[in-house]
Amino acid sequence: MSILVYTELSKGKVKKSSLEAVNYASRLAAQLNTTATAVIAGDADVADLGKAGAKKVLRLKNEKLKSLDSLYLTAAIEQAAAAEGADVIVFVYDFTGKAIASRLAARLKAGMVAGVVDNPVISGGSFTVKKNVFSGKATAVYSLNSTKKIISLLASSFPIELTANTAEVVDFSVNLDTINSPVKVKEVKQDTSELSLTDADIVVSAGRGLKGPENWGMIEDLAKTLGAATACSRPVADMHWRPHHEHVGQTGTAIRPNLYFAIGISGAIQHLAGVNGSKTIVAINSDKEAPFFKSADYGIVGDAFEVVPKLIQALKTFKAQQ
Amino acid sequence: MKILVCISNVPDTTTKIAFTNNDTTFNTAGVQFVINPYDEWYALVRALELKETLGGSVTILHIGGADSEPTIRKGLAIGADDAIRIESNPSDAFAVAEQVAAYAKDKGFDLIMVGKETINYNGGMVGGMLAELLNLPFVSMATKLDVNGTIATVEHDVDGGTEVVECPLPLVLSANKGMAEARIPNMRGIMAARTKPLTVVPAAVSNTLTNVVSYKLAPGRTDCKFIDASTPEKLVELLHSEAKAL
Ligand SMILES: Cc1cc2nc3c(=O)[nH]c(=O)nc-3n(C[C@H](O)[C@H](O)[C@H](O)COP(=O)(O)OP(=O)(O)OC[C@H]3O[C@@H](n4cnc5c(N)ncnc54)[C@H](O)[C@@H]3O)c2cc1C
Ligand SMILES: Nc1ncnc2c1ncn2[C@@H]1O[C@H](COP(=O)(O)O)[C@@H](O)[C@H]1O
Numbered sequence: 001m002s003i004l005v006y007t008e009l010s011k012g013k014v015k016k017s018s019l020e021a022v023n024y025a026s027r028l029a030a031q032l033n034t035t036a037t038a039v040i041a042g043d044a045d046v047a048d049l050g051k052a053g054a055k056k057v058l059r060l061k062n063e064k065l066k067s068l069d070s071l072y073l074t075a076a077i078e079q080a081a082a083a084e085g086a087d088v089i090v091f092v093y094d095f096t097g098k099a100i101a102s103r104l105a106a107r108l109k110a111g112m113v114a115g116v117v118d119n120p121v122i123s124g125g126s127f128t129v130k131k132n133v134f135s136g137k138a139t140a141v142y143s144l145n146s147t148k149k150i151i152s153l154l155a156s157s158f159p160i161e162l163t164a165n166t167a168e169v170v171d172f173s174v175n176l177d178t179i180n181s182p183v184k185v186k187e188v189k190q191d192t193s194e195l196s197l198t199d200a201d202i203v204v205s206a207g208r209g210l211k212g213p214e215n216w217g218m219i220e221d222l223a224k225t226l227g228a229a230t231a232c233s234r235p236v237a238d239m240h241w242r243p244h245h246e247h248v249g250q251t252g253t254a255i256r257p258n259l260y261f262a263i264g265i266s267g268a269i270q271h272l273a274g275v276n277g278s279k280t281i282v283a284i285n286s287d288k289e290a291p292f293f294k295s296a297d298y299g300i301v302g303d304a305f306e307v308v309p310k311l312i313q314a315l316k317t318f319k320a321q322q
Numbered sequence: 323m324k325i326l327v328c329i330s331n332v333p334d335t336t337t338k339i340a341f342t343n344n345d346t347t348f349n350t351a352g353v354q355f356v357i358n359p360y361d362e363w364y365a366l367v368r369a370l371e372l373k374e375t376l377g378g379s380v381t382i383l384h385i386g387g388a389d390s391e392p393t394i395r396k397g398l399a400i401g402a403d404d405a406i407r408i409e410s411n412p413s414d415a416f417a418v419a420e421q422v423a424a425y426a427k428d429k430g431f432d433l434i435m436v437g438k439e440t441i442n443y444n445g446g447m448v449g450g451m452l453a454e455l456l457n458l459p460f461v462s463m464a465t466k467l468d469v470n471g472t473i474a475t476v477e478h479d480v481d482g483g484t485e486v487v488e489c490p491l492p493l494v495l496s497a498n499k500g501m502a503e504a505r506i507p508n509m510r511g512i513m514a515a516r517t518k519p520l521t522v523v524p525a526a527v528s529n530t531l532t533n534v535v536s537y538k539l540a541p542g543r544t545d546c547k548f549i550d551a552s553t554p555e556k557l558v559e560l561l562h563s564e565a566k567a568l
Binding site for chain 1: 333335336339359360363415416419438441443447448449450451452453454460462480481482483484486487489490496500529530531532533534535536537538542543544546547548549550552555557559560562565567
């Protein structure tokens with residue numbers, strides 16, 4: 001019995017969130033006196049999976065897996081779990097995780113908790129995990145009561161630790177002969193931004209206080225200076241000032257970067273719901289009564305059009321001294 | 323086209339959250355419940371738009387007690403033809419999926435829609451589980467949906483971008499922002515909703531694989547430190563030395 005963890009590549013490298021998941025699985029494996037096995041589709045270098053704590057890596061092999069179709073992938077992971085005798089399977093709660101983990105849970109009759117933010121607590125016969133509920137206003141401890149368990153992790157909830165460990169990498173051939181997915185991919189639109197919002201360490205976000213799309217130049221400059229991704233509030237996306245995928249909050253993407261800048265955003269509860277997991281929050285707003293200041297660690301009361309260019313300068317000076 | 327939309331009943335987003343019974347139960351006293359925004363704004367409204375152009379019917383389904391009937395009536399007021407309430411207090415996502423599957427399996431729905439997630443438990447699990455139980459394809463996080471004959475064309479979010487897929491009906495789909503614009507029920511809709519059929523169905527046997535042991539309110543942030551607008555270099559310094567974020 002090992003702990004299985006589903007991992008993915010992005011641009012030829014193991015995803016950061018996958019390394020978090022492998023770390024998590026290896027800590028869990030240690031608690032249960034077993035080892036963690038990572039599964040991955042694709043051919044890139046996977047040494048990082050070993051460094052993150054996987055004892056073994058199964059490279060899923062089947063032509064049909066080129067498309068990451070959820071029916072094929074679910075079957076592939078099911079077969080890998082059976083081969084490894086894994087009762088616990090760890091996923092990342094990202095788009096792929098959302099498409100396959102719950103399907104697999106129903107197939108295996110496995111209790112599943114999605115969006116987990118803490119290591120499991122195992123004592124006696126009980127197995128509990130913690131997750132955020134009520135859009136970040138509270139946390140809940142869930143007990144998983146079935147033998148088979150699926151844990152889907154909220155990305156950026158755990159620090160990544162790499163060691164000199166190496167994993168044994170073996171090909172795992174998957175049998176998908178009897179499965180023919182009716183879902184045909186017609187078009188893939190790649191996100192053109194360099195940095196994905198959920199993976200970014202620093203996020204620079206701006207709202208209606210910026211007055212119009214033509215004013216986003218300084219926001220992009222600030223993001224560039226910081227090596228950050230850009231985000232926005234909902235009305236900004238609704239008015240098409242910025243693309244929809246930048247919308248963060250309750251009805252947009254939930255993010256938890258290390259550092260979040262909210263510029264000209266009032267701090268409505270629905271916006272906070274998607275960002276209040278950020279480690280450090282900076283709010284810049286011309287209104288000293290803006291609700292965001294109640295949820296921020298650092299605040300500047302001032303006009304964004306004056307503050308942001310000065311902040312960029314200050315950051316450049318700082319970087320030059322480093 | 324026969325469409326089923328699963329609607330969940332959730333506390334309004336501005337609700338102050340509190341727990342009782344030693345932090346084991348969500349305190350519903352004084353809480354205003356609404357239809358989960360993803361179920362209402364995106365799934366239900368897009369289902370109604372499809373019905374308006376292609377014909378057919380839109381049924382809403384809720385699993386819960388009689389106290390959620392006001393939310394179900396709102397769904398009817400927005401335009402659903404009829405509603406089903408399964409008399410059960412669902413204990414987890416798997417139990418919800420089993421209830422929906424037991425009801426829907428022999429009803430011949432062409433399309434079953436759920437929201438991307440509920441805003442109270444934020445699970446996002448019912449759709450995939452339901453698809454598996456009904457042995458149907460599942461397209462998650464749909465942002466656009468069109469139907470042409472028996473083929474659905476769906477744009478949906480995937481890691482690193484979006485994907486356009488085609489899939490023959492029947493299909494289970496989870497709705498994300500972008501599918502439609504919210505609709506406000508008008509007076510005629512509200513009047514009509516009073517007489518539209520709302521059928522109560524007894525619960526099927528279901529399994530509970532997980533349960534909540536306890537809740538805890540998220541800690542608030544400590545006081546915000548203000549930096550003068552004329553000295554942003556102080557902010558940079560604090561982010562570096564104090565927050566260790568730079
Ligand atoms: C069910 C529901 C779900 C929602 N989901 C989301 C969501 O996911 N994400 C989201 O963001 N919103 C969401 N909303 C909307 C949310 O309630 C707010 O309306 C929205 O977040 C406000 O956006 P904003 O802060 O950009 O704009 P505003 O509220 O208009 O705030 C603009 C701010 O900019 C400041 N400002 C103005 N000029 C300047 C200047 N020159 N320099 C600096 N500051 C300036 C103002 O003081 C103000 O605080 C949702 C609402 C509902 C009902
Ligand atoms: N009690 C319920 N009754 C009907 N549908 C539900 C219920 N709970 C969840 N759903 C549906 O499942 C979706 C995802 O829920 P969840 O997996 O709990 O986040 C929701 O958006 C609803 O469409």
